[in-house]
Amino acid sequence: MTAPARARHRGVSRRAVLAGLGGLVGLAGLPGGARAQDGAVARIAPTDGVVEELPSDVTSDQLFDWLTTQAETRATRAYQPPHRGTGFAKALDFDDYRMIQFDADHARWAGSDALFRLHAYHLGWLFEEPVAIYELADGQVSPMRFGPDDFRYHGDAREKVGAVESFPGVAGFRLNYPLNAADRMDELIAFQGASYFRALGRGSTYGISARGLAVNTAGPNGEEFPVFTAFYVERPAPGARTVTVHATLDSRSVTGAYRFVIQPGNATRIDVTARLFFRADVERLGIAPLTSMYLFAEGNRAQFDDYRKQVHDSNGLSITRAGGDRLWRALNNPSRLATSFFAEPGLEGFGLYQRDRAFADYQDAEAHYQDRPSVEVTPTSDWGPGKVVLVEIPTDLEVNDNIVAFWTPDAAPRAGEARSYAYSLSWGDLPPNADGELAYVLETRTGPGGVSGVAEADRTSRGRKFVVDFEGGMLGSAAPEDEIEPVVSISRGKIEHIALSRIDGTQIWRLVIDAAPEGAAAMELVAHLTGYGRKLSETWLYQWMNKA
Known part of the structure; x- marks a missing residue:
């Protein structure tokens, strides 16, 4: 096609x-x-x-x-x-x-x-x-x-x-x-x-x-x-x-x-x-x-x-x-x-x-x-x-x-x-409802897995890093110390690391996922945020194709 x-x-x-x-x-x-x-x-x-x-x-x-x-x-x-x-x-x-x-x-x-x-x-x-x-x-x-x-x-x-x-x-x-x-x-x-x-x-x-x-x-x-x-x-x-x-x-x-x-x-x-x-x-x-x-x-x-x-x-x-x-x-x-x-x-x-x-x-x-x-x-x-x-x-x-x-x-x-x-x-424009109950995905970024900013030869991971920013909803009023948890799943890949934090000076919460694909198959990732006994964000989905 x-x-x-x-x-x-x-x-x-x-x-x-x-x-x-x-x-x-x-x-x-x-x-x-x-x-x-x-x-x-x-x-x-x-x-x-x-x-x-x-x-x-x-x-x-x-x-x-x-x-x-x-x-x-x-x-x-x-x-x-x-x-x-x-x-x-x-x-x-x-x-x-x-x-x-x-x-x-x-x-x-x-x-x-x-x-x-x-x-x-x-x-x-x-x-x-x-x-x-x-x-x-x-x-x-x-x-x-x-x-x-x-x-x-x-x-x-x-x-x-x-x-x-x-x-x-x-x-x-x-x-x-x-x-x-x-x-x-x-x-x-x-x-x-x-x-x-x-x-x-x-x-x-x-x-x-x-x-x-x-x-x-x-x-x-x-x-x-x-x-x-x-x-x-x-x-x-x-x-x-x-x-x-x-x-x-x-x-x-x-x-x-x-x-x-x-x-x-x-x-x-x-x-x-x-x-x-x-x-x-x-x-x-x-x-x-x-x-x-x-x-x-x-x-x-x-x-x-x-x-x-x-x-x-x-x-x-x-x-x-x-x-x-x-x-x-x-x-x-x-x-x-x-x-x-x-x-x-x-x-x-x-x-x-x-x-x-x-x-x-x-x-x-x-x-x-x-x-x-x-x-x-x-x-x-x-x-x-x-x-x-x-x-x-x-x-x-x-x-x-x-x-x-x-x-x-x-x-x-x-x-x-x-x-x-x-x-x-x-x-x-159909903007997301920032005052609704669920936070929405503000941005999706990707880059080489492992520690960022190091030479390729020094990387400890051959996987991929996915950075997802969430904003709005009830999540916006959550404090950095609140127990907000990411729920992440993967198909045809392996999760190496997950981190979640609120970006200082904002109401944006950043989810970082390091994952390694299995061969040339397309890797599927799914994630959302929870807290206070309820779901706090829409569900983020992404497909990554390993070019190898």
């Missing part, structure tokens, strides 16, 4: 272009949307010839039910791959694409009392396959049509588009909203490429992305990328602070109907309902998949000759167990592909988090990693038994998305099955 590339150049970069588009990077080589059909009002954009009229005076629920019926019907028919782009969409390369921007004066719903604005993404470069966008307004569904007049072109990009009055579809869209200031429209959410989308909380910049569905991620037979083939956007009522988007999904193994109810805020919330119908057996189904990047931090800083202290969009996987107990799995940039499974009955939530929030933690004045959002997934329906899966892919470059997290059911879907999942996604 290779990490999808996110090409970065100084100056006007691919990252900068994609961030302006909605930032859906890491999509090179992924399938795009199916070709939209020019047809009657209120028709689905088919991938297999299924076209049926919608009833008139349709409500939001009726639209979703109708899309569900269409998805169920498509699942009984042979899969038709999306049409690859031709003409100008194929002719526009990266240099052309960065010279094209949507004209904000042509934003849909501009001039109305709606608080949202819709901007389309131009076809071209990585995004050749047209995707249809429809609008539900006053009970009627009608296509949103876009053409060259809706975009601003620079250089010779307009000449490459040629004599085209209307596009067969677009590459996706974004919604703007006065998120950070009442007098300015900020980007809120973007859908572009396969089933990828990204959203922002107040003060956030684009980083982590989500997908509608993951199929056979990190499996032996290669990953399948389902595609959102069409979107149905409900026109927001005047002054409404939520907006609803429906989508159709298609791939070789599965079809689906999706509903996204989007509520902007300090933490933007998206309520997702996915109704899925399976054409074929699926080995590993990924629900609520998240994709991020982790290059280095304190744990592997020595591997990179870089002036910056850390480079990552996320630095930990958080899992909330039934009853509120929390796990914190510090992320890795491993030496080889790593897949970890976390079986949690009654799972309350999971997510990829960016906990370090100061510029000084990164020192990157361009990327602003301190502003990248965390994302929390909260099931809102009964998902049944399953596991959280974490996939970590080796990478030497920050342009590669190398972290994937999702939930997978214990019972893999079979052809002919139908399943439904509902969950919420929260996007924003």
Whole structure:
């Protein structure tokens, strides 16, 4: 499995272009949307010839039910791959694409009392396959049509588009909203490429992305990328602070109907309902998949000759167990592909988090990693038994998305099955609750085992040192002399030394573990702090791969 590339150049970069588009990077080589059909009002954009009229005076629920019926019907028919782009969409390369921007004066719903604005993404470069966008307004569904007049072109990009009055579809869209200031429209959410989308909380910049569905991620037979083939956007009522988007999904193994109810805020919330119908057996189904990047931090800083202290969009996987107990799995940039499974009955939530929030933690004045959002997934329906899966892919470059997290059911879907999942996604800073009962992991550091600061030849240990700082919760008021105890376990390794102390002048407690791995197997460490007859911290987990 290779990490999808996110090409970065100084100056006007691919990252900068994609961030302006909605930032859906890491999509090179992924399938795009199916070709939209020019047809009657209120028709689905088919991938297999299924076209049926919608009833008139349709409500939001009726639209979703109708899309569900269409998805169920498509699942009984042979899969038709999306049409690859031709003409100008194929002719526009990266240099052309960065010279094209949507004209904000042509934003849909501009001039109305709606608080949202819709901007389309131009076809071209990585995004050749047209995707249809429809609008539900006053009970009627009608296509949103876009053409060259809706975009601003620079250089010779307009000449490459040629004599085209209307596009067969677009590459996706974004919604703007006065998120950070009442007098300015900020980007809120973007859908572009396969089933990828990204959203922002107040003060956030684009980083982590989500997908509608993951199929056979990190499996032996290669990953399948389902595609959102069409979107149905409900026109927001005047002054409404939520907006609803429906989508159709298609791939070789599965079809689906999706509903996204989007509520902007300090933490933007998206309520997702996915109704899925399976054409074929699926080995590993990924629900609520998240994709991020982790290059280095304190744990592997020595591997990179870089002036910056850390480079990552996320630095930990958080899992909330039934009853509120929390796990914190510090992320890795491993030496080889790593897949970890976390079986949690009654799972309350999971997510990829960016906990370090100061510029000084990164020192990157361009990327602003301190502003990248965390994302929390909260099931809102009964998902049944399953596991959280974490996939970590080796990478030497920050342009590669190398972290994937999702939930997978214990019972893999079979052809002919139908399943439904509902969950919420929260996007924003999502800081840990410092006033809660449990302390949280502030930082994870690693280095050579044994006494620090001695020459390699003088080291008494060939193991590894792990330094974990805990802060907050009831632990913060504990005195240094209080009986606070670490509980540490290890798999495929041996613990050589454990020490715990409070750092002078702070409320931070530091746990130091020296451990030696057994051969080349991945060593797993688990630790938490206890005292006063109770658990005082979330559970820290870490995986170390011996390169030997």
